[in-house]
Amino acid sequence: MARAAARYVCQSCGSVYGKWAGRCEACGQWNSIVEETPREAAPRGLGKGSGRRIELVALHGAAEPPPRRSTGIGELDRVAGGGLVPGSCVLIGGDPGIGKSTLLLQAVASLAMGGARCVYISGEEAVDQVRLRAGRMGLDKAPIDLAAATDVRDIVTTLEAGPPPDVLVIDSIQTMYVDTFDSAPGTVAQVRASAQELIRFTKRLGITLLLVGHVTKEGTIAGPRVLEHMVDAVLYFEGDRGHEFRILRGVKNRFGATDEIGVFEMTGAGLAEVTNPSALFLGDRDEANPVSGSSVLAGMEGTRPLLVEIQALVAPSSLATPRRAVVGWDSSRLAMVMAVLESRCGLELGMRDVYLNVAGGLRVTEPAADLAVAAALVSSALSRPVPAGTVAFGEIGLSGEIRPVAQPEARLKESAKLGFAGALMPRRTGGAKAGKPKREQATPGIQVRELARLQELVDIIREQPPEHRPEGAPASSTQPGETRSGDTRGEGRRSYSTGQT
Template sequence: MKKNNSVKYVCSVCSSTYSKWIGKCDNCGSWNTLYEENNSLSSLDEKNSIIIELNSLKQTEVTRNRILTDIKEFDQVCGGGLVPGSAILLGGDPGIGKSTLLLQLLAKIVDQKYKCIYVSGEESVQQIKIRGDRIGVSEKTINVFSSIDVGSIIKTVKNNNDIDILAIDSIQTMFLNNLESAPGTISQVRSCAQELIKITKHLGINLILVSHVTKDGQIAGPRVLEHMVDTVLYFEGENSNDYRILRSIKNRFGPTDEIGIFEMTALGLQEVNNASQIFLPNHGAQINGNAIYAGIEGTRPILLEIQALVASSSHSNPRRSVIGWDNNRLPMILAILEKTCGINLSNKDVYLNVVGGLKIRETAADLAVASAILSSYFAKPIPDKSIVFGELGLSGEVRPIKQMVKRLNEGKKQGFKNVYMPPSNYIQKNNMVVKKINKVSQLIQDFNFSRNT
């Protein structure tokens, strides 16, 4: 039998290619990530090619300003509104509120005399109407239709050449009829996104693509999908609370790691203006094992409550459980505390939790985590109205971090009186009692913890 050399298998994670299908990618170690791709080569047809006019960047003028959605949290995450012709990818877990956010977003935009099209591949127009009635936007002039055929969608967009926003919910349901694979496959998702991005860029239309995520929380489909778009947003949240976090992972027109905070209510998503208050439900009470961390998310200062529990372990391998922080960083902090503070944690179970469901990515939380662990270990609370921040080195030294003034101002705004921070050239100006920590062992003395535990 003649071997088919026009077929290759490509890993969706690392893009390595193979001549035959295998279960595990040898390059990145991922399982079941190889997909079939046609490798037939065709010579370049120069007859249909044209010479493209060169443009001077210096003489190019921006004719349109950003579109402000009037949802301040969303505009902040996008870097100040929607850039005309940009493509946005919005991902999130099932039921987190992606479609609700999208419908509210379009309702705000049409109020500013922009024309929007909402294409749903998951719901009928009647179902969208029901959701619109629930959140109070069904009277808005949003153009809606249900389709999964990308060819029909593109023809509809071309026929309505005054469109400003095109929203697709979701990209995994779309298909091109010239591909044999089913909707949701890697080749369909990539090709559909490519065609939609190409036509919207050409016409100067804003494209918003809603995407499913995998069980690991990654965008479902090929990794190249995130490279094709201008902005990647993740909509995060826990089922146990009503708060949702919109996080920017990639943004060609603004800062990354910026966040917007919303509350899910019966009337849809509501903006949260004072983020620090919702994450500090018990900051007025002194509780063992609690520390208030002053962090930075994007450009926004935010105060978070970190809880630690240190308990005697009956297991040969004590448990180390972390929610909302780096799993690999906790053992390092415990080792630093054992080495520099003279305490034994090798026979203790240690649990760490960031209240409110937010995930901390900053290393500046090291000192707050260490403070919470020491507080639980010595069974004494940290001094009242105190915030803590700083990065720890392996020898226990506390290292300076960025944007300390922003953190201090947020602490003052929320009524805190004391701050434990790295050594710096900061001059006290806001009536807070600033205590500069050089070594993590200094916390035991400053917090008045007893070593007789």
């Protein structure tokens, strides 16, 4: 058979070129195009009548839910949609050392002790290294079949020789290779071909396939984008290695809901489930002595309500360009909220340093966090705490209105369960109109204040007593919009805007 001509493939996006180039025209990456020479020629065209007829059915009909196999780890089952589906493929990605291998080892150990046959194939570590990790976690007695291999042909041949396993773990897909390609493991062609062969093999035998995937510096799964389309579910492990909390987030799931999260705590014996993450994220918060610059967001992650603390610090700046530091939230969203506070509410924040942090290492993406972020910013700018025992949620528009968000009742119930007595939220659909009293809140145990404009939030915080400061602590003698004595930066800005010298 004639040897196929060489081709050049971008390792970032998978684009194919006829010759080498320094920069990929499709994704813009430099030095990402690598030569790949497949050993087999391209397949010939399909002949007429060479295939088999497939059965076509109607759209309506009885649809039974897929069977589930529980892993024994409730947080993992929640993100997976209720358990693992036989014949499905799940891709788990995350930063190095975040806990991907640890979680899968715990899951297959629980499945194996429950009677399922589990095979763990490691392409990065030796067998003894996996045994040492299992010994530290107390899982060395689990009946798991373990091997260290990287050749997909050898793996498939070994599994076909005996009874098929129920669960197969490949750690990781970037270390696997197919011997029909000359390219090195980890390249676009090898990752795509290895995943395709493993998925075809496991679906034919009804094996649940769990793949570990490396991530790039941008946080996405390394390899071709088609890899995420080939699998049935994509789960991301998030978290700061400086924190003990780990977030398992589902971004794709053909057998369940997306945007579900599972919360874990890294311990010496592995990953421990956190069944009440709201209480854990708010564990260090002192409601008896509230401080300025702190608010509580009643958020939603998938179907789970989650309460998390938002911290803000607005401080005078000595720089021509004030600092903007954001951890756990979108910096562009922060700039928008600050612009609305300045233009619609009269708060001067543009020439001040602003720091924003989501406590606990959680990454918040929903627009409902706008109101809680605004409350923390206003509280820090005015040096007055948010009303004690109050949560906040709502989306802020550019005209200063507060827009409704999804599932407000679930947020309020979670807040009442954790002991919060008040909530600042948008005016609900069908609520009271301007000039009429607001309707009573249906959730018992929590007093709701429905807001229509962002200025109402500023007025509520302005009415609070000033923050109690310990003796000897410096107190701010100015409010936003005022200028300190001896500070000519504000005068210079006003003189410039009026054209005076």
